[in-house]
Amino acid sequence: MADKTRADVRRTRRPFSQKPPKVAQLSVSKKSLQKHDDEALLKLLAGLERKVSQKDPNVLNSIITVANQLAQNVDHLPRTITAFRKVAFHASENSIEEENALKSILEHAVNLFSSEDVIEAFLLVIAYTPPSSTLGDEASQRIVQHADVLPTADQSVDAFLQAADHATKESDVALDAVEGVLRHAEALETHAEICEAILQAAEYTPYGSFLRQQTAYLLFDHAGTLEIEEEKAEAFKAASIYADPTSQLEKDSTKKYIQSVGQLPSKGQRTETFIRDLELTDKDSQLYEEIKKELSKLGNVSILLEKQEKTKSRPKKRGKLIPFPQPS
Known part of the structure; x- marks a missing residue:
């Protein structure tokens, strides 16, 4: 205190009547969120995300909690998937926060509006999943379940190849992904593309x-x-x-x-x-x-x-x- 002037103290001190903003709370409970409407939750989520780079586990967990609450409304799914991605990116590798964010994506992505968005979300999980985790297999299995309905053959082939690449070698998921490639490869535009797709799939057999x-x-x-x-x-x-x-x-x-x-x-x-x-x-x-x-x-x-x-x-x-x- 001796190093500060009275003016410095006045500038930094919060008035007694001013309550700290909700976003300053580092821990958010599911019960407390039920009292707020979606608009309030979106504001809270935005405030928490501004702190995400601090990598504080309490902040990361609070983002996951708020985003999961918002995900109950499908209109907010793209916004919540973005929030989960930010947590996965900033969380420590192999941390519980990273795992929970990726699990949340797997849980909610199936309700996204388009098949492209669904697959993109699963590929996001694959991109952030550490080699030691089983989430890569789970994401690959979800891709295999949804890649058939993508609009074009090249999108389906690419998705199945990604699934085959990240699933456990020679597992049922990997082999199902190879079969998916073969189902769609012959609908590709050129014979060169067909051969290339089949050749890549063969590597996983x-x-x-x-x-x-x-x-x-x-x-x-x-x-x-x-x-x-x-x-x-x-x-x-x-x-x-x-x-x-x-x-x-x-x-x-x-x-x-x-x-x-x-x-x-x-x-x-x-x-x-x-x-x-x-x-x-x-x-x-x-x-x-x-x-x-x-x-x-x-x-x-x-x-x-x-x-x-x-x-x-x-x-x-x-x-x-x-x-x-x-x-x-």
Whole structure:
């Protein structure tokens, strides 16, 4: 007090008759909120949100409580989802506040007006969910339940791929998401987009599963319709990789892959493609053996591989060095 003047004290002291504003209360109970109408709650929520960056758990919990009360009126859902998102963003990772905000989004998002808004809210949960949490699986499952009704095929495909990516590997949710991709992929505008979607979905299928074989068949069916030989070769290669080993589909896909690479305009391109794919292919596969045969036709396999290795390790040529100016 000695360091302050009387004028400083007068300026900072609150008059005895002035009550602190409600927003200054750091803890809000459900019971106390029932006495207020929506307009008062919206004002209270706005005031609390101004304090959200302080990361005070009491403030964060109060925002969740007020937003949950407002969410009973569907007209306020977009506003409340925004509030939950702010809490998830500012809360400490793996905190109870973060988890409660994300759970609230999962609870209320299904009542949003459009399917796009519903999916966007679930994707929001995925974006903020820590790897150690099971909420990612819950959000992925909700996406799988709603993604079929999105307006366009590319929206549905993207949503299902997001669900597959964030669900537990090879879980029922992940496999349902893959099936969702396959349901909508063939409605995409171009064959290139169809192949790309199927190829991405195939990455989430268990080895040896019927679903993996199904993606291989679809890739084989659509690969032949691609106009660019490099894309055609890539699709047939993927079909060969995802087909059951020693199956007729693997043989046919491998043959088509070899034919597609053979259509590339120069020997250099064909050699480079075969060498690149050989390095990425399982040595026990039929594809590996066929690529080696093709390389032997183009030249000595070991010499070609050695040349490729040297090319990769050779430093890039640099421009002419400009000498530093000498001091005068």
